[in-house]
Amino acid sequence: MSAASIVDIIRRKRDGGELGAEEIRAIVQGAASQSVPDYQLAAWLMAVFLRGFSEQELDTYADAMMRSGRVLDLSGLPGPTADKHSTGGVGDKISLCLAPLVAACGVYVPMISGRGLGHTGGTLDKMSAIAGYQTALPVEQFLANLRSVGWSIIGQTDDLCPADRRLYALRDVTGTVESIPLIAASILSKKLAEGSAALVLDVKVGSGAFMKSVGGARQLAQTMCGIGRRLGRRVSAFLTNMDQPLGRAAGNAMETAEAVDVLRGAGPQDVVDLTVILGAEMLRLAGAAPDALAGQHRIRDAIASGAGYERWCRGVRQHGGDPEAPLPISRERHPVRADRSGYVTAINTEALGVACVELGAGRRRVDDIVDPSVGILVERKVGDQVNAGDPLAIVLGAHSAVIAVKAAYTLDDSPPTARPLIVESLLQP
Amino acid sequence: MSAASIVDIIRRKRDGGELGAEEIRAIVQGAASQSVPDYQLAAWLMAVFLRGFSEQELDTYADAMMRSGRVLDLSGLPGPTADKHSTGGVGDKISLCLAPLVAACGVYVPMISGRGLGHTGGTLDKMSAIAGYQTALPVEQFLANLRSVGWSIIGQTDDLCPADRRLYALRDVTGTVESIPLIAASILSKKLAEGSAALVLDVKVGSGAFMKSVGGARQLAQTMCGIGRRLGRRVSAFLTNMDQPLGRAAGNAMETAEAVDVLRGAGPQDVVDLTVILGAEMLRLAGAAPDALAGQHRIRDAIASGAGYERWCRGVRQHGGDPEAPLPISRERHPVRADRSGYVTAINTEALGVACVELGAGRRRVDDIVDPSVGILVERKVGDQVNAGDPLAIVLGAHSAVIAVKAAYTLDDSPPTARPLIVESLLQP
Numbered sequence: 001m002s003a004a005s006i007v008d009i010i011r012r013k014r015d016g017g018e019l020g021a022e023e024i025r026a027i028v029q030g031a032a033s034q035s036v037p038d039y040q041l042a043a044w045l046m047a048v049f050l051r052g053f054s055e056q057e058l059d060t061y062a063d064a065m066m067r068s069g070r071v072l073d074l075s076g077l078p079g080p081t082a083d084k085h086s087t088g089g090v091g092d093k094i095s096l097c098l099a100p101l102v103a104a105c106g107v108y109v110p111m112i113s114g115r116g117l118g119h120t121g122g123t124l125d126k127m128s129a130i131a132g133y134q135t136a137l138p139v140e141q142f143l144a145n146l147r148s149v150g151w152s153i154i155g156q157t158d159d160l161c162p163a164d165r166r167l168y169a170l171r172d173v174t175g176t177v178e179s180i181p182l183i184a185a186s187i188l189s190k191k192l193a194e195g196s197a198a199l200v201l202d203v204k205v206g207s208g209a210f211m212k213s214v215g216g217a218r219q220l221a222q223t224m225c226g227i228g229r230r231l232g233r234r235v236s237a238f239l240t241n242m243d244q245p246l247g248r249a250a251g252n253a254m255e256t257a258e259a260v261d262v263l264r265g266a267g268p269q270d271v272v273d274l275t276v277i278l279g280a281e282m283l284r285l286a287g288a289a290p291d292a293l294a295g296q297h298r299i300r301d302a303i304a305s306g307a308g309y310e311r312w313c314r315g316v317r318q319h320g321g322d323p324e325a326p327l328p329i330s331r332e333r334h335p336v337r338a339d340r341s342g343y344v345t346a347i348n349t350e351a352l353g354v355a356c357v358e359l360g361a362g363r364r365r366v367d368d369i370v371d372p373s374v375g376i377l378v379e380r381k382v383g384d385q386v387n388a389g390d391p392l393a394i395v396l397g398a399h400s401a402v403i404a405v406k407a408a409y410t411l412d413d414s415p416p417t418a419r420p421l422i423v424e425s426l427l428q429p
Numbered sequence: 430m431s432a433a434s435i436v437d438i439i440r441r442k443r444d445g446g447e448l449g450a451e452e453i454r455a456i457v458q459g460a461a462s463q464s465v466p467d468y469q470l471a472a473w474l475m476a477v478f479l480r481g482f483s484e485q486e487l488d489t490y491a492d493a494m495m496r497s498g499r500v501l502d503l504s505g506l507p508g509p510t511a512d513k514h515s516t517g518g519v520g521d522k523i524s525l526c527l528a529p530l531v532a533a534c535g536v537y538v539p540m541i542s543g544r545g546l547g548h549t550g551g552t553l554d555k556m557s558a559i560a561g562y563q564t565a566l567p568v569e570q571f572l573a574n575l576r577s578v579g580w581s582i583i584g585q586t587d588d589l590c591p592a593d594r595r596l597y598a599l600r601d602v603t604g605t606v607e608s609i610p611l612i613a614a615s616i617l618s619k620k621l622a623e624g625s626a627a628l629v630l631d632v633k634v635g636s637g638a639f640m641k642s643v644g645g646a647r648q649l650a651q652t653m654c655g656i657g658r659r660l661g662r663r664v665s666a667f668l669t670n671m672d673q674p675l676g677r678a679a680g681n682a683m684e685t686a687e688a689v690d691v692l693r694g695a696g697p698q699d700v701v702d703l704t705v706i707l708g709a710e711m712l713r714l715a716g717a718a719p720d721a722l723a724g725q726h727r728i729r730d731a732i733a734s735g736a737g738y739e740r741w742c743r744g745v746r747q748h749g750g751d752p753e754a755p756l757p758i759s760r761e762r763h764p765v766r767a768d769r770s771g772y773v774t775a776i777n778t779e780a781l782g783v784a785c786v787e788l789g790a791g792r793r794r795v796d797d798i799v800d801p802s803v804g805i806l807v808e809r810k811v812g813d814q815v816n817a818g819d820p821l822a823i824v825l826g827a828h829s830a831v832i833a834v835k836a837a838y839t840l841d842d843s844p845p846t847a848r849p850l851i852v853e854s855l856l857q858p
Contacts, residue, residue, distance in 0.1 A: 010604030014478065039471035043603035046475035049443065174472035175439030 103150025208349025251375010532579025637778025680804010
């Protein structure tokens with residue numbers, strides 16, 4: 001499409017018009033092929049940010065982004081497929097538990113995951129804490145591993161959704177990130193390109209989430225479910241609590257260790273509960289469980305029998321990793337102590353995530369190197385009673401993080417009314 | 430300012446906030462110094478397009494653009510200064526008449542003008558039709574010519590308003606042209622940098638203007654007057670009719686010839702009238718005439734006495750041109766005849782301007798070469814009665830333009846109620 005036509009498309013969206021399918025494809029294909037320059041994409045993204053998308057535009061946009069690169073065909077696998085996506089939080093290691101457990105229940109789990117950026121961690125960094133585990137595999141190897149052990153977790157590849165990669169990078173530097181249609185289409189396009197027939201979305205809400213309000217989180221969840229279902233997938237979403245870190249560990253190697261604990265029948269209750277609920281829904285959507293309750297039983301059985309842990313070990317080996325190797329966890333530990341008695345009424349979870357980044361557990365910039373050994377162990381969670389001097393958390397790594405972690409805790413005389421783990425469910429009928 | 434801060438500025442404007450002076454200067458200086466990339470400027474421009482500017486933001490923006498390069502100091506001249514700017518139309522050769530006439534009345538006229546782009550002509554192209562006339566002079570020579578003969582018309586130089594030059598080019602390719610605050614600030618910043626104390630704005634309205642409606646033209650005029658006056662200049666604006674070409678000639682050499690006709694006491698009435706009205710206001714603003722009527726007398730006298738024409742000849746020579754040399758006007762002529770009797774009720778003036786561009790008189794792209802010899806002579810104007818077979822216009826140049834010119838004319842049985850030449854006046858008190 002000519003440069004003049006691209007300007008016409010920008011102008012139409014700017015003026016609040018609805019773009020036709022050809023126009024949206026021209027933008028997306030131009031983004032993928034580099035034929036539309038950054039400045040035109042930036043102006044268009046701002047116009048979309050401020051004018052929004054109709055349902056039709058949104059579906060066309062997500063579909064075009066998906067088709068801008070390779071779309072995996074998983075129909076040759078001998079069983080159903082299901083994936084999970086989380087919008088990102090602190091201490092969210094659920095994917096590591098889910099992938100082998102759901103695989104152990106006969107459903108293939110293709111997970112192409114991202115690295116951590118900003119205050120939230122990334123699944124890929126947690127897998128990279130395992131000695132030898134290869135996250136940068138070509139798609140053919142990913143498919144072979146998936147067929148062989150039922151799950152695979154790798155990093156994003158160049159051939160999937162190149163349009164999204166360019167537009168995502170541009171949104172980051174042009175103030176066009178916080179748009180529900182743009183976020184939803186970006187996530188869905190990548191998940192749709194993975195080829196999974198079923199998808200469970202974990203939309204985090206609260207102080208440690210991108211979405212601080214239930215209203216915003218619900219809108220994002222509805223938008224993503226809408227796109228996925230209209231494009232022929234089975235999609236459910238859960239709004240889950242991110243007013244405090246998930247589990248006890250925040251920091252890559254510690255989180256991987258905690259996920260292994262869960263697979264071996266231990267681990268913090270909230271991590272186990274969320275694993276069981278999301279895993280059950282993956283099974284139900286994939287047709288491997290008739291309903292949520294039956295799905296939950298199957299996931300619990302896969303934990304209890306050790307079948308999930310066995311899949312984990314096989315999968316890790318398949319990716320070149322050693323599941324028996326000790327995880328690199330820092331020995332430098334600094335307790336963060338309560339300076340009064342009372343109840344933990346709130347944890348500023350984003351501040352905790354930022355403290356993890358400062359320790360070296362995450363990235364301020366895309367090219368930062370992550371230290372897998374550092375992080376924060378959360379000793380007291382929202383609602384817990386504490387006495388002055390009790391450890392609220394333990395910093396693993398530099399002492400300088402202690403002040404920030406302490407400041408993230410609010411203590412008060414009376415217990416809070418905390419949000420439940422599952423805030424809302426938007427289930428595929 | 431860091432990249433993160435630029436994103437914050439984009440986001441604040443995106444969300445409808447008011448930017449502080451430091452923030453606006455960071456954008457404008459970043460545009461001039463190339464330290465802010467195109468994609469961030471593009472996103473910011475779209476946010477401004479859709480969210481607008483407060484008066485305070487607008488003034489800061491225009492002022493920062495003016496100061497992004499050299500600001501001329503004309504205070505050393507032995508007399509007052511005044512300039513005129515037209516928003517662009519078809520057949521608008523008024524600057525060529527005004528500059529020497531106002532100079533002959535003792536007011537210095539510094540004109541840094543643009544080339545034609547799109548369907549409207551440019552003053553610079555008309556001056557370039559004169560054998561030898563140099564439009565690309567350094568600022569020092571411009572100032573010397575101005576001091577010597579009282580007027581100078583040159584092209585834009587690299588050292589004036591570099592921020593505007595970059596942002597203007599970017600707006601053209603990002604669908605952010607048609608914004609009144611952005612247009613107003615772009616025009617005013619250039620005119621303010623010229624250093625003239627008085628400014629008359631000719632805001633064209635009608636089928637051949639950028640502003641098709643009086644409402645839009647009035648808003649642009651008010652916005653420009655506001656910026657200029659708040660920044661300490663004396664500014665008046667006229668909304669003038671562009672529902673038909675100005676005068677008889679459209680096309681560079683022909684327009685220059687028509688301007689010379691006016692200076693020599695002939696020429697079409699509307700060109701004379703507009704010259705007298707705009708020139709009188711320049712004199713009034715500059716303090717060289719107590720009121721409009723006195724100013725009109727002075728301009729008419731400068732025509733009648735030949736003082737204006739004498740200034741014209743001296744100025745042209747000062748710029749290397751030969752005022753006696755024949756103008757290059759095409760001998761290939763094709764009449765466009767009425768196919769019915771009646772009245773000319775409308776002329777699609779933008780279509781006529783586009784036909785001129787197609788003939789070679791204007792530019793589709795910035796690097797097109799202009800042919801000074803071609804154009805259109807308008808033989809019948811709005812309200813004129815015609816008989817079938819009468820020439821409506823004469824095409825000078827390729828015959829292929831005849832169809833377009835004919836299609837631009839609307840003939841009907843009864844005469845139209847035409848807009849007056851001066852639609853509205855917004856005079857500096």
